[in-house]
Amino acid sequence: MLRAIHHGDVLQLHGSTRVSRLIDYAVSAYVVRGVMIDTSFPYLRGELDAWLAHNRVEGALVTHRHEDHAGNIALLAARGIPVGMATETLASVRSPRSIGMYRRVTWGSAAPLPQDPAPFAHSALALLPTPGHTSDHHVVWDAERETLFCGDLFIGVKVRIAHPREDVRGTVSSLRAMVALRPARVFDAHRGLLTNPVGSLTAKADWMEEMFGRIESHADRGWPAPRIRDAVLGREDLTGWASAGDYSRLNFVESVLASRAALGTVPGSTAGPPGE
Ligand SMILES: [Zn+2]
Incomplete structure (x- = not known):
């Protein structure tokens, strides 16, 4: 289920599944300045596709390789939307490694990328390396x-x-x-806007x-x-x-x-x- 939540200039696309709601877990993509940040997870491909059919985004930036963030890059590429991400993230989504059943059941598995998206960067949105959670982890500043x-x-x-x-x-x-x-504001992928x-x-x-x-x-x-x-x-x-x-x-x-x-x-x- 994809739910739109407005925070002034920032739109939160709050994604969850029946299973993820059972464990009180959700993941959000965001849209700011006409740019999508992260792409939600594979199970929401159809809903995201419907959303993209009615809302124009100039491009997308992806924070890291995990399927609940990078899970719909193939959809964006198929729609001709350019995507900015680290070289390491792109290498990983080209041929995703198999994930545990727990993650597969919650988010779905991403298929290998049939085609690379065109690269994307935005002058006001910087992808900054912040390794730790994964070695390819970036934030958008x-x-x-x-x-x-x-x-x-x-x-x-x-x-x-x-x-x-x-x-x-x-x-x-x-x-x-x-x-x-x-x-002044921090939007977390799982917690939303931090108070x-x-x-x-x-x-x-x-x-x-x-x-x-x-x-x-x-x-x-x-x-x-x-x-x-x-x-x-x-x-x-x-x-x-x-x-x-x-x-x-x-x-x-x-x-x-x-x-x-x-x-x-x-x-x-x-x-x-x-x-x-
Ligand atoms: Zn992650």
Whole structure:
């Protein structure tokens, strides 16, 4: 179900499915200055197609490769709408990797791109790299209107789960960089318009760093990752179980430990940074 919500100059296209509503989950694309930001998920292809038949967009910008953001690039390309995105995002949507059943049931799977969309850029909307959630993650920054479309950079303050290739330390660096821009408005892909934009982004970065400290102090005592998870973040919740480990608290702990090894703070470690 695609629902239009107006915020002055910004239109929110709020997308959900019967399954996603059961778990109180939704994802939004936005339209500002005649540009669509993100493309919603594959199950909404028909509704988005109908919306595009009645509403003109000049182009689209895509924040990252996940199917609930990049899921309808093929539709836009077929309609002749140019799409701006990182090279890495385009490479990923050309041949999407298979996704877990949990995500397939919720959002649907994106088909490989039959044709690349024409490239797109907008002078007032900058795609800024903000890696962490994924290595190709970008936000869209409208400096003139002090408005940030933050994709999946935020999602919530105390997000205790991560996917296996997530770099949680990268997320904190990206959050701090966005706080430095002092955005007056932040539109999150899952939470919509944040009521306290700078405060929310800062609270998330602070909370995550507090968790990193606790995780590291237990690791210093030689605790294994599952024990650290139970002590710091708690046992897996429904999402961890339902996604068969695709999104889990253990991944959060392991991302902290892997990036710590990469930073060289663990003597003798030769581990590399988490791959994507
Ligand atoms: Zn994502």
